[in-house]
Amino acid sequence: MQSHSDIIIVGGGPVGATLALALADTPFSVQVLEAREDLSRAVYKRTLALSYGSRLILERLGIWAQLSDVTAINNIHISQRGGLGMSQLTATEENLPALGYVVDYGELDSALHAALSKSKASVVTGARVNSIRNSAGYAQVQVTQTDVPCSLTTRLAVVADGGAGQAQRVTQEYDQHALLATVTTELPHNGCAYERFTPEGPVALLPNQQGFALVWTGTPDRVAELLAMPEDEFLTALHTHFGDRVGQFLTVTGRTSFPLVLRYAQDTVASHQVLIGNAAQTLHPVAGQGFNLGLRDAWELAQAIRELGTNKEALGSRSMLQAFQSQRRTDTGSSIFFTDLLVRLFSNDHPILKHGRSLGLMALQYFPPARHMIARRMIFGARG
Ligand SMILES: Cc1cc2nc3c(=O)[nH]c(=O)nc-3n(C[C@H](O)[C@H](O)[C@H](O)COP(=O)(O)OP(=O)(O)OC[C@H]3O[C@@H](n4cnc5c(N)ncnc54)[C@H](O)[C@@H]3O)c2cc1C
Numbered sequence: 001m002q003s004h005s006d007i008i009i010v011g012g013g014p015v016g017a018t019l020a021l022a023l024a025d026t027p028f029s030v031q032v033l034e035a036r037e038d039l040s041r042a043v044y045k046r047t048l049a050l051s052y053g054s055r056l057i058l059e060r061l062g063i064w065a066q067l068s069d070v071t072a073i074n075n076i077h078i079s080q081r082g083g084l085g086m087s088q089l090t091a092t093e094e095n096l097p098a099l100g101y102v103v104d105y106g107e108l109d110s111a112l113h114a115a116l117s118k119s120k121a122s123v124v125t126g127a128r129v130n131s132i133r134n135s136a137g138y139a140q141v142q143v144t145q146t147d148v149p150c151s152l153t154t155r156l157a158v159v160a161d162g163g164a165g166q167a168q169r170v171t172q173e174y175d176q177h178a179l180l181a182t183v184t185t186e187l188p189h190n191g192c193a194y195e196r197f198t199p200e201g202p203v204a205l206l207p208n209q210q211g212f213a214l215v216w217t218g219t220p221d222r223v224a225e226l227l228a229m230p231e232d233e234f235l236t237a238l239h240t241h242f243g244d245r246v247g248q249f250l251t252v253t254g255r256t257s258f259p260l261v262l263r264y265a266q267d268t269v270a271s272h273q274v275l276i277g278n279a280a281q282t283l284h285p286v287a288g289q290g291f292n293l294g295l296r297d298a299w300e301l302a303q304a305i306r307e308l309g310t311n312k313e314a315l316g317s318r319s320m321l322q323a324f325q326s327q328r329r330t331d332t333g334s335s336i337f338f339t340d341l342l343v344r345l346f347s348n349d350h351p352i353l354k355h356g357r358s359l360g361l362m363a364l365q366y367f368p369p370a371r372h373m374i375a376r377r378m379i380f381g382a383r384g
Helices: 014-022 052-060 105-117 220-228 231-242 290-306 318-346 351-366 368-380
Strands: 004-010 030-034 047-051 070-073 075-080 086-090 100-104 122-125 127-135 138-145 148-159 170-185 192-197 203-208 211-218 249-264 273-275
Touching: 004 014, 004 138, 014 030, 014 105, 014 290, 030 127, 047 052, 047 105, 047 203, 047 290, 047 368, 052 100, 052 290, 052 368, 070 203, 075 351, 086 351, 086 368, 100 105, 100 203, 105 122, 127 148, 170 220, 170 318, 203 231, 211 220, 211 231, 211 249, 220 249, 231 249, 249 318, 273 318, 290 318
Parallel strands: 004 030, 004 148, 030 122, 075 192, 148 273
Antiparallel strands: 047 100, 070 100, 075 086, 127 138, 138 148, 170 211, 170 249, 192 203, 203 211
């Protein structure tokens, strides 16, 4: 461990590792402190829906070509159960090779770490950060490695710990859990992702290799019941819940669940400190926006640092960090608003809202500019 680095990144998950790679060609020294002892063990066993915009970032870092487990999303089919109206976003209409991709979190994490091991950034594993304090022109980072505490200094501490740390964040419970699983179906996916809204919460099927990654949201009790169900009963329940668009559900594997919350920091910067990725905001997975937003945090922070040239004095300064925060505000704020609104508008059985939703979906389907605006927003973020 180095006692001083220009930049310390707390957390080597996909967002922290992306930032470290994006900084590899700057004149600043970068140290990543990662709590995991063994980087081959990913934090989560889950798929991630990446937008086409995220692919462009990963391509620039040379990571995209390293991923083998990638399924393209060519269309997104949006509907609501028990209500009229549906809409479809398509890659052809957006003139893109795909709207997004489904990738494996573990494979992406490993590819980023393999690239980092060849870069000039230093990665320290088994290093758990306990606190960060401001100290006259520096941040002081308290870290424990194999039970040995030590104190490091840096011009800029970037917290990318996925929200595990002490940062103050606004928390809003949804009283919903997400059940994740892999399913196979009677009909092939043909690159189509399905987003279906039901009064109990959204259900998403993302094309993943030969089957689908399932994200089924419901009350905590309902999700507990679904987790405990025998396979055939579960597949029938899913068919009843989702409908007939992909025919019968044939198999299910790897059922697991998460409580869903919205958490975000109102202030993502402090003296010599900045929060990015899930440490700054944890979103409901309804529109698969969380990691894409975190990746844009990392990419834009790297650009803000690059603009400093060799000026170490400016690194972590109040003016630099406040400029970064205001630059990110629209993208972050609108992603939080959009995701939260979707959950609130669509997860209920209110008759007036139901008709409003039908009209909204029909308008989306028959008014291409609205569709185009939503698709661009999801793919590239608020700054387009
Ligand atoms: C059910 C579900 C489905 C999702 N699906 C999608 C999706 O389809 N698309 C999408 O874009 N997003 C999705 N997300 C969100 C996505 O998983 C997160 O946005 C992403 O994992 C955030 O990456 P991160 O690097 O910020 O944090 P993490 O992936 O949590 O990584 C944080 C890292 O920090 C390390 N760490 C933690 N504490 C410390 C410490 N004190 N000191 C040192 N290191 C530490 C951890 O070991 C870890 O390596 C989903 C989330 C959920 C819950």
